[in-house]
Amino acid sequence: MTGKMLVFLGSERVSGPPRPARLGERVSAACMTRLAGKDVDAALIDPVDIDLPHPFKPHFAYSKGKAPEAMERLAEEIESADGYVMVSPEYNHMMSPALSDLLNHFGSSLFSYKPSAIVTYSAGQWGGTRAAVGMRTFLSELGCLPVSAMIHVPHAQDVFAEDGGYLDGVDGERWDGYLDRTFDQLCWWAKAAAHARHEDGARPGAFIINPSERDAPKS
Numbered sequence: 001m002t003g004k005m006l007v008f009l010g011s012e013r014v015s016g017p018p019r020p021a022r023l024g025e026r027v028s029a030a031c032m033t034r035l036a037g038k039d040v041d042a043a044l045i046d047p048v049d050i051d052l053p054h055p056f057k058p059h060f061a062y063s064k065g066k067a068p069e070a071m072e073r074l075a076e077e078i079e080s081a082d083g084y085v086m087v088s089p090e091y092n093h094m095m096s097p098a099l100s101d102l103l104n105h106f107g108s109s110l111f112s113y114k115p116s117a118i119v120t121y122s123a124g125q126w127g128g129t130r131a132a133v134g135m136r137t138f139l140s141e142l143g144c145l146p147v148s149a150m151i152h153v154p155h156a157q158d159v160f161a162e163d164g165g166y167l168d169g170v171d172g173e174r175w176d177g178y179l180d181r182t183f184d185q186l187c188w189w190a191k192a193a194a195h196a197r198h199e200d201g202a203r204p205g206a207f208i209i210n211p212s213e214r215d216a217p218k219s
């Protein structure tokens, strides 16, 4: 049993240019299909559906249970998940601002001691690899350590149809194998981490204490 995965769709862009807009829908649909094919229970998290408060006020800045309903619900989903798939386009060589903004609304205690998988894509030839480098740092700081394998999809519009299926002429078997390398690592770590969390109960406190308590001792 792998438990529950959340697939974050890292794009809010609904109009072009550049076209096609919201390639992320196709990439995250492909991830959902592949996970379903492996009997993994996965839910899609779409930032367009989540009404975040403005100005910025993260979930952890509210008193317990007082955050807006949508935020509270997502916090519960994040906390109860066993792992995460972070799907991001590359915008100016960085991860998507829609994804980092959404994730910044939630504290690391909700994500920590669970694995994540990095999935990047682009309309061009690099497949979001430059964004992926920064995502490793970002996700590590959140406490959901990224597995070593990553998925990068260059020219995603030539690989996936709108429903996430493979376009004609694409070698789906090879792509499935490529996706599996990352998802199999994710599932292995999710299972191992869930076992460790449920076995001991208590987690080391590194992610749940005042940030200043993480400082190195003063000499």
Ligand SMILES: Cc1cc2nc3c(=O)[nH]c(=O)nc-3n(C[C@H](O)[C@H](O)[C@H](O)COP(=O)(O)O)c2cc1C
Pocket (backbone or CB within 6 Å): 010, 011, 012, 013, 017, 018, 019, 020, 021, 022, 023, 024, 025, 089, 090, 091, 092, 093, 094, 121, 122, 123, 124, 125, 126, 127, 128
């Ligand atoms: C603001 C912006 C910046 C972009 N920067 C890059 C980039 O640095 N590297 C890249 O390969 N593609 C870049 N692109 C092209 C995207 O790969 C392409 O538009 C893709 O469809 C974006 O994903 P989305 O449609 O899901 O939003 C950029 C697109 C936008 C809108």
